Amino acid sequence: MSELTQELKAKIIAQLNLEDLTVADLDDHTPLFGDGLGLDSIDALELIVMLDKSYGIKLSDPKEGRKVFETIQTMADFIEANRT
Amino acid sequence: MEKQNYTIRSYCSIRDRSIRVNGNNFFDADPSAPLGDFLKSAYRKLGVDYPKFHKMDGLCKAIFIAAELITRESGPYEQHMALLFANRSSSYLSDNRHANDVFMPGNPVASPSTFVYTLPNIAMGEISIRHQLQSENVFFIFDSYLPEFLVPYANATLDSQRFERSALCGWTEVTEETCDLLLYRIGASGYLPHSIAQLERLYNKEDE
Amino acid sequence: MRDEVYIVGDQVISPLGMSSESNFRALQSGHTAIAAVMDAHLCNHTIHAARIDETPWNHLVKDASHYTRLERLFILVLQRLIDAHNIPMDKETLVILSTTKGNIGLLGDPRSTFPRDRTNLTAMAEVIRRYFGFENPFIPISNACISGSLAISVARRLLRYDSRYKRAIVVGGDELSKFIVSGFDAFQALADGPCRPFDRDRKGLNLGEAFAAVYLSTTPVRGAVKLMGIGSFNDANHISGPSRTGEGLYLSIREAMREAGDITPDFISAHGTATLYNDEMEAIAFQRCSLSAVPLHSLKGYFGHTLGACGLLETVMAIHSLKNNELIPSLGFAHQGTSHALNIITQPTKRPLNTFLKTASGFGGCNIATIIKKM
Numbered sequence: 128m129s130e131l132t133q134e135l136k137a138k139i140i141a142q143l144n145l146e147d148l149t150v151a152d153l154d155d156h157t158p159l160f161g162d163g164l165g166l167d168s169i170d171a172l173e174l175i176v177m178l179d180k181s182y183g184i185k186l187s188d189p190k191e192g193r194k195v196f197e198t199i200q201t202m203a204d205f206i207e208a209n210r211t
Numbered sequence: 212m213e214k215q216n217y218t219i220r221s222y223c224s225i226r227d228r229s230i231r232v233n234g235n236n237f238f239d240a241d242p243s244a245p246l247g248d249f250l251k252s253a254y255r256k257l258g259v260d261y262p263k264f265h266k267m268d269g270l271c272k273a274i275f276i277a278a279e280l281i282t283r284e285s286g287p288y289e290q291h292m293a294l295l296f297a298n299r300s301s302s303y304l305s306d307n308r309h310a311n312d313v314f315m316p317g318n319p320v321a322s323p324s325t326f327v328y329t330l331p332n333i334a335m336g337e338i339s340i341r342h343q344l345q346s347e348n349v350f351f352i353f354d355s356y357l358p359e360f361l362v363p364y365a366n367a368t369l370d371s372q373r374f375e376r377s378a379l380c381g382w383t384e385v386t387e388e389t390c391d392l393l394l395y396r397i398g399a400s401g402y403l404p405h406s407i408a409q410l411e412r413l414y415n416k417e418d419e
Numbered sequence: 420m421r422d423e424v425y426i427v428g429d430q431v432i433s434p435l436g437m438s439s440e441s442n443f444r445a446l447q448s449g450h451t452a453i454a455a456v457m458d459a460h461l462c463n464h465t466i467h468a469a470r471i472d473e474t475p476w477n478h479l480v481k482d483a484s485h486y487t488r489l490e491r492l493f494i495l496v497l498q499r500l501i502d503a504h505n506i507p508m509d510k511e512t513l514v515i516l517s518t519t520k521g522n523i524g525l526l527g528d529p530r531s532t533f534p535r536d537r538t539n540l541t542a543m544a545e546v547i548r549r550y551f552g553f554e555n556p557f558i559p560i561s562n563a564c565i566s567g568s569l570a571i572s573v574a575r576r577l578l579r580y581d582s583r584y585k586r587a588i589v590v591g592g593d594e595l596s597k598f599i600v601s602g603f604d605a606f607q608a609l610a611d612g613p614c615r616p617f618d619r620d621r622k623g624l625n626l627g628e629a630f631a632a633v634y635l636s637t638t639p640v641r642g643a644v645k646l647m648g649i650g651s652f653n654d655a656n657h658i659s660g661p662s663r664t665g666e667g668l669y670l671s672i673r674e675a676m677r678e679a680g681d682i683t684p685d686f687i688s689a690h691g692t693a694t695l696y697n698d699e700m701e702a703i704a705f706q707r708c709s710l711s712a713v714p715l716h717s718l719k720g721y722f723g724h725t726l727g728a729c730g731l732l733e734t735v736m737a738i739h740s741l742k743n744n745e746l747i748p749s750l751g752f753a754h755q756g757t758s759h760a761l762n763i764i765t766q767p768t769k770r771p772l773n774t775f776l777k778t779a780s781g782f783g784g785c786n787i788a789t790i791i792k793k794m
Binding site: 294307314319326331340343346351352363366367371 | 420519520523526527538539544558559560561562563573577581597604605652653654655657658666670782783784785
Binding site: 143144145147169170172179180 | 251262265266318320321322323324327
C-alpha cells in the first residue's frame with residue numbers, strides 16, 4: 128500500500144508541476160484541495176486523466192472525483208479497489 | 212489622429228538566453244541551455260514565491276518574468292492597464308505538445324493543463340491574476356514585431372481610456388528555438404518617447 | 420476622431436445555411452445545426468456538434484485544392500460579403516480576422532497535404548488576402564472565444580482613430596479538429612447530448628463550426644446598425660474558470676452601457692455555452708447590472724460553440740432580430756438553472772426591437788460586452 132502512495136506522490140508532483148515539493152513533503156492525509164495542497168480545477172482534471180492513463184480507471188462523475196481526490200490515501204484506496 | 216504624448220516607463224527584453232530590464236542586464240544563461248531551464252533559473256533569480264509559475268508553458272513563463280521585472284522597476288500596475296501583445300507563432304509551444312499527445316500512436320491522451328495553454332491570450336490571463344489587472348486584452352498575430360501597428364493602436368487605446376492611461380505592450384515570440392520578447396509599459400509619465408522610432412531602437416538593441 | 424462606426428453589411432456560413440438570411444430563417448423555424456457526430460478523425464466517441472458540409476460549395480473557390488478547408492470557408496464568406504457590398508480592396512480597407520486556432524487541424528495530422536507552416540496564422544491570412552488581392556495585410560486576432568467580438572472592437576478603434584481607414588471587414592471562423600475536440604473533452608466540457616444553455620440540467624457545451632463577417636463603415640447607410648458601446652475587462656481570477664462574481668463581465672457590461680448612454684437593451688444575446696460555470700457567471704453579471712428582466716437567449720443551442728466565429732455569428736443573428744423585430748428563443752432551455760433568474764426567451768416573439776447587448780467570455784479570463792442599436 129505504501130508503495131502505491133509513494134508512487135502516487137511522485138506521479139502527482141510530476142504531472143501537476145509541483146516543482147517546489149518532494150515526495151517526502153507530501154503527507155498521505157493532507158487535503159489535496161482547499162486548504163491543504165491548494166490544487167485547483169485544472170489539477171482535478173489532470174488527476175482524472177492520470178487515473179485513466181496510469182491505472183485504467185475512467186472517472187466521469189465530478190462528485191465522485193471530489194471524494195476520491197480528498198487525500199493521497201483516499202486516492203490510493205480507490206485505485207487499489209478499481210484498477211484494471 | 213490626435214497628437215499623442217505617451218511615454219515608455221520601463222521595458223524588458225528577453226533575447227535568446229539573455230534578460231535585460233531598461234537596458235541593464237538582469238540574467239544571462241548559456242546559449243545552449245534549454246528554454247525551460249533558462250526560464251526556471253530566471254524565475255529563481257527573481258526570488259518570487261509563485262508556485263503556479265511551474266504550471267505555465269514557456270510563452271507564459273517568459274511573459275510572467277518580463278512583467279515581474281517591469282513592475283519592480285516602475286511600480287505597481289494600474290488595475291485597468293490594457294494588455295496589447297503580439298507574436299508570430301501564437302501558442303506554438305503548447306500547440307505542439309498537445310498535438311503530440313493527441314496524435315500519439317497507441318495511447319493518445321489529452322492533458323487539460325497542456326490544452327489550456329493552447330491559446331496565446333492565456334499569458335495575459337496569468338499576469339492579470341498575478342497583478343490583479345482587470346483590463347482589456349488583445350492578442351495580435353503578426354509576421355514580425357510591428358511597431359507601425361502597435362504604437363498607433365496603443366495610443367488609440369490610451370486615448371480611449373477614462374481613468375489611468377496605461378498599457379503593457381509588446382512582442383512575445385517564444386518557441387523552442389526562439390526567444391524574442393520585448394515588453395514595455397507605457398503611460399503619461401515615462402522617460403522614453405512611445406514612438407515607432409524609439410521602439411525600433413529598443414527592439415534592435417540600440418540601447419546597449 | 421470620428422465617433423460613429425456602423426455595421427453596414429454581414430454574411431454568415433454555417434451548417435444552417437450559406438447566408439445571413441437563410442441562417443436567420445432557420446432560427447425562426449427553430450432548426451438546430453447540432454447532431455450526433457461519430458467521426459474517428461475528430462473523437463473516439465460520439466459527440467454532439469454542428470459541422471459544415473462545404474462540398475457543394477467548393478466549386479465557387481478558384482483552385483480550391485490549393486486551400487485548406489478552413490481557408491476555403493473564409494474565402495466563401497468573404498466573397499459573398501464583398502460581392503454584396505462592392506467592397507473596395509484598397510488601402511482604405513482594413514480586414515481583421517478572428518480565429519482561435521486557424522489551420523491547427525493540420526498539426527500532427529498524418530493525412531495533411533499542406534506544409535506545416537500553414538498552421539501559422541499570418542501564413543493562413545496571407546493566402547486568403549492574396550486570393551482577393553486586398554492591399555493591406557490582414558490583422559489576425561487570436562484571443563480565445565471573445566475573438567469575434569473583440570475583432571469588431573479593434574476595427575472600431577482603428578476606424579475611429581486612424582483616418583487612413585474608411586471601412587473594415589471583420590471576419591471570423593474556426594474549424595473542428597481532433598486537436599480542439601480532444602482538448603474540450605479533457606476539460607470534461609462537452610455535453611453528452613444537445614446543449615442546454617441556462618437550463619437546470621445543462622451538462623456542457625457542443626462545439627460548432629461557422630464563418631461570419633461584418634462590414635464596418637464610418638458612413639451609415641440604410642439598414643445600418645451602430646456600435647454604441649463596448650467594454651472589455653479580464654476577471655483576473657482563473658485561466659479557465661470564470662469569476663464566481665462575474666467581475667470582468669460585470670465591468671464590461673457596465674462600461675458598454677455607460678458608453679451607449681445608459682440605455683437598457685431590448686434583448687441580450689448571451690455567451691451561454693451551457694457549461695455549469697459560464698451560465699451561472701453570466702446570470703450573476705446580468706443581475707449585478709440590473710438586467711435580469713431583459714429578454715435573453717443563447718444561440719449556442721442552434722449553432723454550438725463556434726469559438727473564433729461566435730462573437731461575429733451571434734452578433735449578426737442579433738442584428739437580424741433587430742431588423743425583423745423578432746426575438747429568437749433560447750433553444751434547449753426548460754427550467755431555470757442559474758441562482759439568479761433570467762428572462763429566457765422561450766417563444767419566437769414579434770415586438771419592436773431597437774438595441775441589443777451581446778456578451779462573450781473566454782479562456783484566459785477575458786470578457787467583452789457590446790451594445791448595438793438599429794438606426
